[in-house]
Amino acid sequence: MIKSLDVKLAEVKASRASRTFILADAKDADMAFGVxxxxxxxxxxxxxxxxxxxxxxxxTREEFxxxxxxxFLDIIREVTRQGLIxxxxxxxxxxxxxxxxxxLFRDLPVTPAARANDATDVWAVRHGxxxxxxxxxxRSATIDHIQCGKHECPRDGGxxxxxxxxxxxxxxxxxxxxxxxxxxxxxxxxxxxxxxKFRYFLEVFDPNVxxxxxxxxxxxxxxxxxxxxxxxxxxxxRPLFLKIAYHGPRFMEELAQYDPNLxxxxxxxxxxxxxxxxxxxxxxxxxxxxxxxxGRKINNAEHxxxxxxxxxxxxxxRITPEEAVRAYHGVLQxxxxxPRLALEQDLALTDQSMSYGGESRARVQxxxxxxxxxxxxxxxxxxxxxxxxxxxxxxLWPRKADGSPDFEKMTSAQRxxxxxxxxxxxxx
Numbered sequence: 001m002i003k004s005l006d007v008k009l010a011e012v013k014a015s016r017a018s019r020t021f022i023l024a025d026a027k028d029a030d031m032a033f034g035v036x037x038x039x040x041x042x043x044x045x046x047x048x049x050x051x052x053x054x055x056x057x058x059x060t061r062e063e064f065x066x067x068x069x070x071x072f073l074d075i076i077r078e079v080t081r082q083g084l085i086x087x088x089x090x091x092x093x094x095x096x097x098x099x100x101x102x103x104l105f106r107d108l109p110v111t112p113a114a115r116a117n118d119a120t121d122v123w124a125v126r127h128g129x130x131x132x133x134x135x136x137x138x139r140s141a142t143i144d145h146i147q148c149g150k151h152e153c154p155r156d157g158g159x160x161x162x163x164x165x166x167x168x169x170x171x172x173x174x175x176x177x178x179x180x181x182x183x184x185x186x187x188x189x190x191x192x193x194x195x196x197k198f199r200y201f202l203e204v205f206d207p208n209v210x211x212x213x214x215x216x217x218x219x220x221x222x223x224x225x226x227x228x229x230x231x232x233x234x235x236x237x238r239p240l241f242l243k244i245a246y247h248g249p250r251f252m253e254e255l256a257q258y259d260p261n262l263x264x265x266x267x268x269x270x271x272x273x274x275x276x277x278x279x280x281x282x283x284x285x286x287x288x289x290x291x292x293x294x295g296r297k298i299n300n301a302e303h304x305x306x307x308x309x310x311x312x313x314x315x316x317x318r319i320t321p322e323e324a325v326r327a328y329h330g331v332l333q334x335x336x337x338x339p340r341l342a343l344e345q346d347l348a349l350t351d352q353s354m355s356y357g358g359e360s361r362a363r364v365q366x367x368x369x370x371x372x373x374x375x376x377x378x379x380x381x382x383x384x385x386x387x388x389x390x391x392x393x394x395x396l397w398p399r400k401a402d403g404s405p406d407f408e409k410m411t412s413a414q415r416x417x418x419x420x421x422x423x424x425x426x427x428x
Contacts, residue, residue, distance in 0.1 A: 256288025
C-alpha cells in the first residue's frame, strides 16, 4: 500500500509552492500522562464503551471520567480508518498491538509511527515534580521493538511488521551541560537509526524551565539551535521533517525559507479552544509549515472525526478557521453532542502552552464575527457515487447542470453550509 506521507513529502520537496499538507494525530500521550492519557470519556468511538469495574461506594465510572485503554484503541482504529490523517503516532506498546498484532495499517494509506524517546520533560505524572527540572534524555522504547516488537529484528527482508517511523524529541534549555547531554543522546539515536534504516522526525520543544531567553526571542533561540544542530548531519541521518512550537509568522518563515529540503511542522500544545487549533494550523500553513501534529487538541475534542475533517478542510483551503468553528458546532448540534464551550467562547483565541505540564492563559483577542450567520444545515442523503446531495430545489449553494455542487461559485457561507451538511451525513 502506497502511503500518503511518502507521496506528500515528495510533492512538498518538489515544489515549495505546493499546498500539500501532512496531518498527524499524536496518540502517544500514554508515554507522558499515564491514566489520564486516553482522555475524557465524553467522546467514544462508534463501538461505544468497553467493560470496566468500579466500586460504587468509592466512585462511579462517570466520576472517574477517563477512557480506558481499549476505548482509546478503538478511537485510534476509527480515526485511522477515516483516512484523513497521514500519520498515526503511538507509544511502542500501542504500536505493537495495532500495527504488529492486528495489521491495522497494512492496507491503509496512513503511516504508523511511535514515540522513540521520552525525555523527562514529558513525565507528566500526577503529583510528580519531574517537569520542574531541566529536561534530561531518556528512551524507554528501542528501535527494534518499534519495528518488530522484539529485542532484535531480522533484517534480511527490509520490511517490518511494526512502525518504521519514530518521533525523537529534544529540548534545549540554554544550559551547556544539559543541552550537550541531549545532543549526545540524539547523536547516538541518529547513528542507530541510520544503521537500522529507521526513519524519524524531530520534535524540538521550547525550554521546560527558565532559560534566560526572553519569550519574544524564543523563536530565534529554537531556530538557531535546530539549524546549528543539523548542520553537522548528512542526509542519511536527517529527520524527515520537524515538529516545533509555532512562534508566529516571522519565525516560521525564517526557518521554512532557510532550506527547501527541511520540511517544517508544528505541534499543537494544550487543548485550548477549537478556534485555537483551527487558527494555528491555518496560520502555520500560511507562513511555511507543511506538517501539523495535534495530540491533545484532537484527543480532547467533542467529536474527533469531525474535528479532524475540519482540520483537513482548512489545510485544503476550502474553509476558514472561523467558518470551521461554526461548522464544527453545527455538526455537534446535529449529532446532539453538547460542546465544551458555547460558540462565541469557542471562537476566542487564547495563549497556548507548548509544554506537557503548562496551562493556557486567556488572551484578549477573538475572531471577528461573521457578517451574517451561515444558513442552517439540511439533512444530506448519499448519492450513488457516495457524494452528499440535497433536494434539487435547495438554495443553500450553487449547483452545476448535473446537480453536483459548484465550488467555484460558492461563497464562504455556502461552503460552510455545504460542509456541515456533508459532515452531518457522514458523522451523524
